[in-house]
Amino acid sequence: QNQPCREFHIVVLGAGGVGKSCLTAQFVHHEWIESYDPTIEDSYRTQVSIDGRQVVLEILDTAGTDQFVAMRDLYMKTGQGFLLVFSITSKSSLAELVNLREEIIRIKDDESVPIVIAGNKADLEDQRAVERAKAFSLSQRWEAPYYETSARTKTNVDEVFVDLCRQMLRRDDT
Numbered sequence: 001q002n003q004p005c006r007e008f009h010i011v012v013l014g015a016g017g018v019g020k021s022c023l024t025a026q027f028v029h030h031e032w033i034e035s036y037d038p039t040i041e042d043s044y045r046t047q048v049s050i051d052g053r054q055v056v057l058e059i060l061d062t063a064g065t066d067q068f069v070a071m072r073d074l075y076m077k078t079g080q081g082f083l084l085v086f087s088i089t090s091k092s093s094l095a096e097l098v099n100l101r102e103e104i105i106r107i108k109d110d111e112s113v114p115i116v117i118a119g120n121k122a123d124l125e126d127q128r129a130v131e132r133a134k135a136f137s138l139s140q141r142w143e144a145p146y147y148e149t150s151a152r153t154k155t156n157v158d159e160v161f162v163d164l165c166r167q168m169l170r171r172d173d174t
């Protein structure tokens with residue numbers, strides 16, 4: 001059965017420095033680059049095969065600096081799936097996700113919008129500041145899956161994007 005190619009908009013959100021650009025680059029270009037301009041906001045187009053279905057993704061890697069706050073409403077409206085990234089080395093970066101999720105739900109007026117939570121920099125276990133259990137309980141409350149990722153070691157990078165795609169496909173089917 002030949003199903004039409006779907007296209008989805010993904011928005012990558014989180015505090016500055018958590019690894020949004022590194023995760024996006026690992027997924028789209030399969031490369032690790034140590035450093036990105038933290039103020040650059042860019043979108044990337046890529047095609048993936050999910051359970052035998054072709055999906056085109058438009059991924060917006062947000063910068064979250066104040067000058068972009070006005071744009072936030074717009075991309076939150078356009079976004080169909082949200083990758084919420086924090087760093088396991090920073091408690092405040094997890095707290096930031098609470099605000100971002102509230103904003104998404106308010107703007108989309110939808111409690112069940114596809115979300116995946118990524119606790120990035122999992123390779124820095126010796127600098128861990130957020131217990132896995134703490135992030136996990138938040139993810140259960142939000143009914144959003146939680147993954148610990150590392151853009152550096154390419155751990156769970158494809159998995160977070162694929163999970164988000166599956167959620168968006170499921171929602172599209174119903």
Ligand code: GDP
Pocket residue numbers: 014015016017018019020021022023033034035036037038120121122123124149150151152153
């Ligand atoms: P953004 O501001 O969220 O886009 O963060 P970046 O992707 O620019 O990354 C910020 C910093 O964290 C850079 O110095 C990266 O090298 C580093 N970084 C990003 N992801 C990882 C990771 O998984 N592990 C480690 N150890 N460092 C990371």
Ligand code: MG
Pocket residue numbers: 020021022036037038039040061062063
């Ligand atoms: Mg960035």
